[in-house]
Amino acid sequence: MAIETPARIAILGAGPIGLEAALYARYLGYDVDLYERGSVADSVRRWGHVRMFTSFGMNRSPLGLAALRAQDGTWQPPAFEAQLTGREYAERYLLPLASSDLLVDGLHPHTRVVSVGRTGVLKADLHGDEARGDGEFRLLLESTVPGEHARERYATADVVIDATGTYGNGNWLGADGVPALGERAAPAHIEYGL
Numbered sequence: 493m494a495i496e497t498p499a500r501i502a503i504l505g506a507g508p509i510g511l512e513a514a515l516y517a518r519y520l521g522y523d524v525d526l527y528e529r530g531s532v533a534d535s536v537r538r539w540g541h542v543r544m545f546t547s548f549g550m551n552r553s554p555l556g557l558a559a560l561r562a563q564d565g566t567w568q569p570p571a572f573e574a575q576l577t578g579r580e581y582a583e584r585y586l587l588p589l590a591s592s593d594l595l596v597d598g599l600h601p602h603t604r605v606v607s608v609g610r611t612g613v614l615k616a617d618l619h620g621d622e623a624r625g626d627g628e629f630r631l632l633l634e635s636t637v638p639g640e641h642a643r644e645r646y647a648t649a650d651v652v653i654d655a656t657g658t659y660g661n662g663n664w665l666g667a668d669g670v671p672a673l674g675e676r677a678a679p680a681h682i683e684y685g686l
Contacts (some may be wrong), residue, residue, distance in 0.1 A: 502649035510655035518594045529604040532590040533582040535659040540579030548574040607632040
C-alpha cells in the first residue's frame, strides 16, 4: 500500500521505537501524531535503574543523532559503546529527541488510544475486500492530564503504527492467553514481572 505525502500517520507509544518511527516519518514529509498514554519513555524509566545489555550505538539512529545535533550544536551523544542505564538512555537521548523541533508539535503525552476503527466500515464489513483499506482510521482518544478530568476526542489517520511495546502489557496467567479464573478481579495482588 503506497501512501502519498502529506499523509497523516498516528503512532501509538512514545518509547524508543515510536520516537524513531515518528522522526523518520516527519523527515520523509508525513504529518505525524505521536500518542503516549503517560509521559515520553515511561516504560524505559520504570526500569531505569537497570543497565542496558546493548551499547548506546545499537539503540539510536543516525537520523536521531543528526536531529539532536541540529537542534543543539553543543549536544554530545554518549559514546557508541556506552552501556547506559534505562534512565540515562531516556534522559540523554529519548527525552531530547521528543523535544526536538521535528517531534514536539505532534507529541500528545497523557493521551490514551481507547479504540481504533475504519471510517465507514464496521468489523464484519468488506471482509477480504481491498476496499476495506480505503477509509481513514478513526481513533478514540482519552486525554488524562494529571489533575484534570479525562477528556475524550476523535482523531483520524491514514496509517496507524502500534509501537506500544510489551513492557507494562503483561501476559495473562491462564492458559492460551486467557485470564485465569479470578485473575481480573485481583490485579492488585498479582505481580506480572514487569
